[in-house]
Amino acid sequence: MEQHNHRPDGKEVLLAHGSGGRSMHQLVDGLIVPALANPLLDRMEDQATLEINGLRLGFTTDSFVVDPIFFPGGDIGALAVNGTVNDLAMGGARPLYLSLSFILEEGLALAELERILASIRAAAAISGVQIVTGDTKVVHRGSADKVFINTAGVGLMTDGTRISAAGAQVGDRILLSGSLGDHGMAIMSRREGFEFEAAIESDTAGLWPLVDAMLAAAPGAVHAMRDPTRGGLASCLNEIAQRSGVGMRLQEAAIPVHEPVRGACEMLGLDPLYVANEGKLMAVVQPEHAERVLAAVRTHPLGREAQLVGTVVEDTRHLVVMETAFGGSRIVDLLAGDPLPRIC
Amino acid sequence: MKYMDEFRDPALAQRLVREIRSLVRAPVRIMEICGGHTAVIFKYGIHKMVPPEIEYIHGPGCPVCVSPREKVDLAIQLAWQDDVIFTTFADMIRVPGSRSSLAREQARGADVRMVYSSLDALEIARRNPHRPVVFFAIGFETTAPTNAMAVLLAREQGLTNFSIVSNHVTVPPAIRAILDAPEVRLDAFIAPGHVSLVTGSRIYRFIAEEYGKPVVISGFEPLDLLQATAMVLRQQREGRATVENQYRRAVSEMGNLKAQAAVDTVFETSDMTWRGLGMIPGSGLKVRPAFAAHDAERRFALQPPAPSRDPKACECGDILRGLKAPWDCRVFGTACTPEKPLGACMVSSEGACAAYYHYGRHWPATG
Numbered sequence: 001m002e003q004h005n006h007r008p009d010g011k012e013v014l015l016a017h018g019s020g021g022r023s024m025h026q027l028v029d030g031l032i033v034p035a036l037a038n039p040l041l042d043r044m045e046d047q048a049t050l051e052i053n054g055l056r057l058g059f060t061t062d063s064f065v066v067d068p069i070f071f072p073g074g075d076i077g078a079l080a081v082n083g084t085v086n087d088l089a090m091g092g093a094r095p096l097y098l099s100l101s102f103i104l105e106e107g108l109a110l111a112e113l114e115r116i117l118a119s120i121r122a123a124a125a126i127s128g129v130q131i132v133t134g135d136t137k138v139v140h141r142g143s144a145d146k147v148f149i150n151t152a153g154v155g156l157m158t159d160g161t162r163i164s165a166a167g168a169q170v171g172d173r174i175l176l177s178g179s180l181g182d183h184g185m186a187i188m189s190r191r192e193g194f195e196f197e198a199a200i201e202s203d204t205a206g207l208w209p210l211v212d213a214m215l216a217a218a219p220g221a222v223h224a225m226r227d228p229t230r231g232g233l234a235s236c237l238n239e240i241a242q243r244s245g246v247g248m249r250l251q252e253a254a255i256p257v258h259e260p261v262r263g264a265c266e267m268l269g270l271d272p273l274y275v276a277n278e279g280k281l282m283a284v285v286q287p288e289h290a291e292r293v294l295a296a297v298r299t300h301p302l303g304r305e306a307q308l309v310g311t312v313v314e315d316t317r318h319l320v321v322m323e324t325a326f327g328g329s330r331i332v333d334l335l336a337g338d339p340l341p342r343i344c
Numbered sequence: 345m346k347y348m349d350e351f352r353d354p355a356l357a358q359r360l361v362r363e364i365r366s367l368v369r370a371p372v373r374i375m376e377i378c379g380g381h382t383a384v385i386f387k388y389g390i391h392k393m394v395p396p397e398i399e400y401i402h403g404p405g406c407p408v409c410v411s412p413r414e415k416v417d418l419a420i421q422l423a424w425q426d427d428v429i430f431t432t433f434a435d436m437i438r439v440p441g442s443r444s445s446l447a448r449e450q451a452r453g454a455d456v457r458m459v460y461s462s463l464d465a466l467e468i469a470r471r472n473p474h475r476p477v478v479f480f481a482i483g484f485e486t487t488a489p490t491n492a493m494a495v496l497l498a499r500e501q502g503l504t505n506f507s508i509v510s511n512h513v514t515v516p517p518a519i520r521a522i523l524d525a526p527e528v529r530l531d532a533f534i535a536p537g538h539v540s541l542v543t544g545s546r547i548y549r550f551i552a553e554e555y556g557k558p559v560v561i562s563g564f565e566p567l568d569l570l571q572a573t574a575m576v577l578r579q580q581r582e583g584r585a586t587v588e589n590q591y592r593r594a595v596s597e598m599g600n601l602k603a604q605a606a607v608d609t610v611f612e613t614s615d616m617t618w619r620g621l622g623m624i625p626g627s628g629l630k631v632r633p634a635f636a637a638h639d640a641e642r643r644f645a646l647q648p649p650a651p652s653r654d655p656k657a658c659e660c661g662d663i664l665r666g667l668k669a670p671w672d673c674r675v676f677g678t679a680c681t682p683e684k685p686l687g688a689c690m691v692s693s694e695g696a697c698a699a700y701y702h703y704g705r706h707w708p709a710t711g
Contacts, residue, residue, distance in 0.1 A: 009684050012451045016438075016683070023683045268460065269693065326566050327354040328389020330703040335682070 020231025056157035058093025073201030077119035093155030127206035168244035184275035205279030217296035221289035247315020378536030379406030379694025416441030462494035489603035517627035544599025620661030660687035
């Protein structure tokens with residue numbers, strides 16, 4: 001697969017540059033990272049690992065601009081906590097402290113802000129993190145859309161873990177913690193222009209308890225891990241395949257997708273592999289420990305539907321190929337852009 | 345999923361593949377007219393399940409792909425008219441015009457919105473009574489009835505701020521143009537199920553009767569396409585050329601008469617330029633003068649966009665006529681990719697190039 005380290009095309013930023021697909025890789029890898037290059041940043045994980053006086057800390061940040069701000073199963077506040085908690089957890093870091101910054105559009109109802117704060121407090125309590133610093137800015141109407149949130153997080157790296165997108169090895173099994181597409185389709189069902197009635201709720205959740213159980217079940221067996229948010233499972237797998245220099249083979253029949261999500265995806269012509277999740281993880285696990293790690297994930301309510309969905313293979317082209325449930329096969333590629341703007 | 349999984353049963357698929365194997369004698373070139381079929385063939389890997397003698401040739405049935413570049417230029421002009429809310433389908437937003445795309449104009453401040461149906465655009469017009477709302481209609485006979493309904497509803501409900509641009513094209517004249525071109529060699533057709541739902545199966549009779557080619561109307565599930573392929577082969581083997589209907593659960597001989605009436609009320613036949621095929625007489629639908637108030641091209645003072653040729657290297661035209669496969673194009677996957685498309689076949693999910701690029705670009709030899 002081609003590298004993305006050239007400058008993005010065109011003169012201006014387009015929505016596609018924020019989609020989680022190939023265009024976003026071009027913007028990040030071709031413009032942002034080269035401008036700021038340093039050894040910690042260049043590793044391009046979901047979190048940086050800082051070694052300070054013998055202590056290994058995970059450090060990460062994320063911004064949230066979801067529209068609508070309230071949606072079935074959650075709101076922008078819960079997302080802002082869980083998103084950053086999960087970015088820490090994916091590196092094997094126990095989340096400890098968060099910062100919280102608001103950019104508020106004038107005119108936002110105080111009652112809505114209170115609702116968001118209550119949701120932030122609840123999500124933080126569930127994940128056992130404290131919000132210890134923050135900032136608030138207000139901008140003119142139209143300069144932001146209701147509320148934007150940035151969070152940053154610090155966590156403590158679990159001893160003995162070396163989890164990295166470059167860590168997948170031939171023979172490893174691919175674990176998925178649950179069904180795909182719930183968050184993206186919940187948002188979609190509430191967007192102006194194509195509201196539809198469906199029993200779909202966002203899966204937003206903090207994933208540290210799952211990760212904790214996995215790492216305890218088989219220390220060192222998790223080689224790579226990501227939460228498939230923007231760009232979905234397809235983008236995570238492609239990134240890991242590329243960074244690790246391997247290929248992936250998926251079994252479509254093993255990938256759980258809830259019925260209402262499948263129905264909505266059919267209706268809108270979307271592929272659940274590319275739809276965002278906010279409470280799922282995929283892990284690349286050493287084969288001899290895969291069943292044990294799977295069993296550990298399944299003991300937790302967030303991982304009850306977990307499955308082993310594929311295998312890491314040797315492939316100089318670094319392709320992700322899926323055997324379809326129908327009996328054929330196809331490439332699962334990175335998308336150029338994403339048909340669902342602003343979902344997290 | 346009920347009413348869905350039944351059409352994706354791998355055991356049934358294997359039975360059909362065996363049947364196809366037993367029927368095929370010699371190489372056969374089957375054009376699937378519809379871009380939706382092209383996408384299904386690649387998504388489920390059908391082209392690799394059937395014997396290598398069967399070659400699917402991808403027809404001009406991707407509405408975004410066959411819209412010439414000047415249509416995008418026209419759309420951009422409209423999007424910048426005073427206060428306009430410009431609505432269209434997602435794929436259209438990324439298609440390059442001669443200088444820009446709707447996506448770039450959106451980034452520069454034009455109010456361009458993606459909708460799933462013209463009725464959603466109508467709803468936007470209702471919520472924004474003081475702003476003109478333009479719906480840029482593309483598509484075949486399939487989407488024309490809904491868009492006709494949107495115009496009829498706008499008139500009925502007094503939504504004077506709503507207008508459409510009709511870029512509708514119709515299937516039969518394009519197929520005739522392809523069959524009349526000297527260089528194309530096709531043995532049979534798989535005809536689009538959704539178009540037929542509206543028009544009925546009768547519109548394809550000329551292919552069988554005048555050109556002697558078998559036609560099978562197919563649904564959009566992978567089993568539908570396998571069965572349609574088997575039906576084509578059986579006609580060939582029995583020396584027949586007729587219009588057969590695999591998609592009986594939806595398509596009738598006469599089609600949906602109500603939908604046809606709505607289309608007929610709002611639109612009239614016109615000449616239309618297709619990307620790759622050029623001007624085809626009587627292949628388009630334009631808004632009738634009686635509905636001029638809802639015809640954006642009449643409402644706004646627009647410069648008629650200059651005809652714009654595709655970039656020299658782009659071979660969308662030959663690909664749309666089935667003369668070339670995407671990997672025969674010199675810029676496929678290099679200068680032309682989904683994030684930087686030169687031609688529309690690379691933009692739309694129904695475009696042959698996009699389908700090859702996403703699902704199979706590394707297997708041209710076995711494609």
